[in-house]
Amino acid sequence: MAIRQLRQDEDAILRKKCKEVTKIDEKIEMILNDMLETLHSIPNSAAIAANQVGILKRLVVIDMEEVVMKLVNPEIIDSSGEQECTEGCLSFPGKFGTTLRPQKVTVKALNEKGEEIIIVGEDDLAKCFCHELDHLDGEVFIDKVIAFLE
Numbered sequence: 001m002a003i004r005q006l007r008q009d010e011d012a013i014l015r016k017k018c019k020e021v022t023k024i025d026e027k028i029e030m031i032l033n034d035m036l037e038t039l040h041s042i043p044n045s046a047a048i049a050a051n052q053v054g055i056l057k058r059l060v061v062i063d064m065e066e067v068v069m070k071l072v073n074p075e076i077i078d079s080s081g082e083q084e085c086t087e088g089c090l091s092f093p094g095k096f097g098t099t100l101r102p103q104k105v106t107v108k109a110l111n112e113k114g115e116e117i118i119i120v121g122e123d124d125l126a127k128c129f130c131h132e133l134d135h136l137d138g139e140v141f142i143d144k145v146i147a148f149l150e
Helices: 026-040 123-137
Strands: 046-050 059-065 068-082 083-089 092-101 106-108 116-122 148-150
Touching: 026 046, 026 059, 026 068, 046 123, 059 123, 083 116, 083 123, 092 123, 106 123, 116 123
Parallel strands: none
Antiparallel strands: 046 059, 059 068, 068 106, 083 092, 092 148, 106 116
């Protein structure tokens, strides 16, 4: 495993749409493990998308609520409710803002073994899913901020 360089601020890769993973092999497993190690190397971090470490693949790693998730090709298949969130991002250090996100989302993905999984996230986990899956589409949280915090 290795710690990957985090892409920040105006790095163009953060605005690019990630490509679907067609085969989960040793290379994808290595990337997921590197993403997790990178995540763990950053204080107060909860999740990371592949393009944040310079890889244009639909991969997300989440470590929160005492659960580690390695998601391949995740997509939101249902959402409900609305919540006002305070968000920050590893790729935009020191920037925080208020966003509106669904209160509950259902995500379909493959796990690192290629098995389809369905995960329901509420509150902070729903916010996290939305934030990270936005990254995969080249969208960043600062585009969704309704008020920046100081």
